[in-house]
Amino acid sequence: MVWDTDSTPISNYRFRRLRNRLLFFYFLIIAAILGTFSAAVYLLVARDRNQQLDTHLRQVTASSTGILEIIQHEYEELTTEDKYQGYVPVGNNGMPVPITLSQLMGKYQAKSASQIAVSPLAASHQGVEWYDAQRRLMVREGGLFLQTSLPSNIPQQGILMQAGNIRSFTKPVYAVSTMNPAQILGYVRVTESTVTLEAELHRLQWSLIVGVVTVSGLAALGGIWLTRESLKPVVQSFDQLKQFTSDASHELRNPLTVIRASIAVMQSHPERIHPADMEKLISMASASAQMSRLVDDLLLLARLDRQAPDQSGWRRIALDELLEDLMDLCRDRAEQSQISLKFQLVPGMEVSGDASQLQQLFMNLLTNALQYTPSGGTVMVSLQRMGTHALVTVQDTGIGIAPEHLLHIFDRFWRADQARSRYEAGSGLGLAIAKTIAQRHQGDITVQSELGEGSRFYVKLPLAG
Template sequence: MWRARLRFAALSLLAMGTLLYAAGFAMGRLLLQTQETAIRRELQSLAGTLHDSLKPALPQEARPSGALASVLPGLCLVGKPCMPPKDLIHRHAISASDPDRYKLRVFDHHGNLIASSPGALPVGGKPGLLGWALTGEGAGERWGTYAIHLHRANGPGQPVWGYLQISSSLAHLDAEANRLWWMGHGVFALAMAGVALASWWLAGLAMAPLLEAYRRQEQFSADVAHELRTPLANLLAVVEAERSTAEPSTSHRQVASLDRVLAQGRRLQQLIADLLLLASLERSSPQSLRVPCDLTEIVMDVVEEFSEAAAAAEVSLRAGHLTPGVRVLGVESELSRLAINLLSNAIQYTPVGGVVHVTLEQQSREIVLAISDSGPGIPADQQARIFDRFTRLDPARSRQQGGTGLGLAIAQAIARRHGGGITVQSEAGQGAAFMLRLPAGH
């Protein structure tokens, strides 16, 4: 049941984690886009203010000149020495020329640079599209740039004097995005740890009624089976006594009826024993009961024991490669029962003249016992059900041979009890191969 609880908690964690991550990612992107929009509006507003301030003072020609230098203090003219402003008033005559905050470029109407702010400038020389643009992406520092036309006067038909391009570094925005990324993922990791604990706890609460019902069903099955053992044993004893003391004058029909009662009684007795075994396998076994067992010897004993049954069924039982000295930490009687169930199932579904192969090998730290038959095979849609209780692919054949439908369920329960499992590979009409995988013991 802990596997079901773990699966339920993992699904809850996945759902909650996906929602939390998507919500956090969307909020982070929204916050960064809001700040980027604020920078864009700031540059747009500043560009408009500069345009209105410069328009009446622009010289006649758009070229590097003393007149342009007086209009744009703090900018460096192309082809001339870049002289710093003489005093604080000139340095801040145009606040946008402050190189710590903004970078300015002035172009003529042909797009040739004629003046720019000192220091490092954003990537890109000539003005691109008018309006907002991002420059420098993929080359290190990103810049937000806004470009507008420059005119000397108002009025229709006024030619374009040049272009004004104002840029602001987005390094602080990128640094904040980086901090937000790390902070967001740190908070997400902490939140996921809390959600994992909550999911495990809630999964336990949700499964508690199911687990209790399952335990009650198991206890009921065990109690019923236990209570039926004594009256059934008494009934079989009476029938066996009647059958053994039957008079010669007893009719053949009466003797046949007693034989059928005995057969069905023994089948019911076997069913009760299997149910009790399954109930005991569902409970965890003390580690003290587990000892190193020679699985090779167990398999060889089972093969030898079934050799006569296979010969009677006209089935060839072949023990292939059996690695000697393969040891498993477990209970010898349960491992023997596991091998018996798998081998009897293979013989039961193998037709006359068929072959059953048994191999045992150790692969690294894993032991693999393979039992294959040449029977009718198992359809793909039925392979997931064959380890369920009372599952019979051929009910008539199983009942005829005295099967209870619990053999593979018991085998799988024993395998899981020993830390392994059983898988099946089969195609219709091509037989079936059951693979038992167990951790190697010492």
């Protein structure tokens, strides 16, 4: 006996599915953890950077409110005193056009004015506007301004606003030592572009996405190795078990054949047997036949499990002909049980596969239908096309299957109690074999059934191209 335990580690499709499921969930968990972590990092950084920007806006506003009074004083001088006539340009509406700090201080000659002009307030992505108490813009500095007028309700502590990618902070300025709104001196509005901040956050977002994808990919690679290694012993013991089943069934076949042959010889000479032993002989014949069927089924299942689907021996099989032949084989049995056997087969549908395996698949379904249908019932086999697949339906008006049992009927050795009482010799391997064969032909079997009403087994097989 040869123990072939060093075969490809994940050879069986069930293990491949298990490994893929493990990998999938492992990958999903890693991606979810990394995703949540990255989202949290992004939100924290975004909140922090926005707060920094707001703090900066408030700081610039605070320093700009301090000079509002001076600005107002200087501006009034420029617009009211005759000697400065024409110093402040006038717009189409006859109102003075806002000027810059350096223009405002120009009257004192360049020295002091240039100092203010190069102040940090004048950066091109920022802007500061000084308004008088009547909300008229007097002076503006910097390179970025909102084209809108001041908001109508400005609270004492100021108001933060975002318009497009410009954030602004507007604050009323009160006469010193009073917070009475009647004593408003004017307003200051500071604006700052959020383009740099948004670009920075966008870069961070992409870095995090690339990071999550890369780490998840690497984790998946690690996961493939991990699942392969952890499943190796399980696959090996499963392989050993399959090998044992296959060897044991094989070894049991010969002695069973000898027993069955000996019983047949004894039965062919009834005169040599004492009449009292005849019944025992019949029981022995039936038990050995049952055992041999079981051994054959086990061997077939073990072989189907062990061998990778080998399509070299496959040929094109006309399903209608195959089904008709099987029904001919079942006709006698149906007549004996007084079951009417009907069929409705659309011709011209071919599948590629192993003829004897497909025969076994449909024979198992037909046998079940006949076994579990009381006399007077009907068994109907139909074949139709369903897109790129052939659909064979084996329908009976038999005992049916309880909903809670439907999940188990394809399990090996599973039999419903009702089935046991109807047909003792069964082993519960018929449907397991049928399902394995269907799957090896890239098809599947499904079932619909109602207790006491009957069952419908659907076999879907891909049509030969």
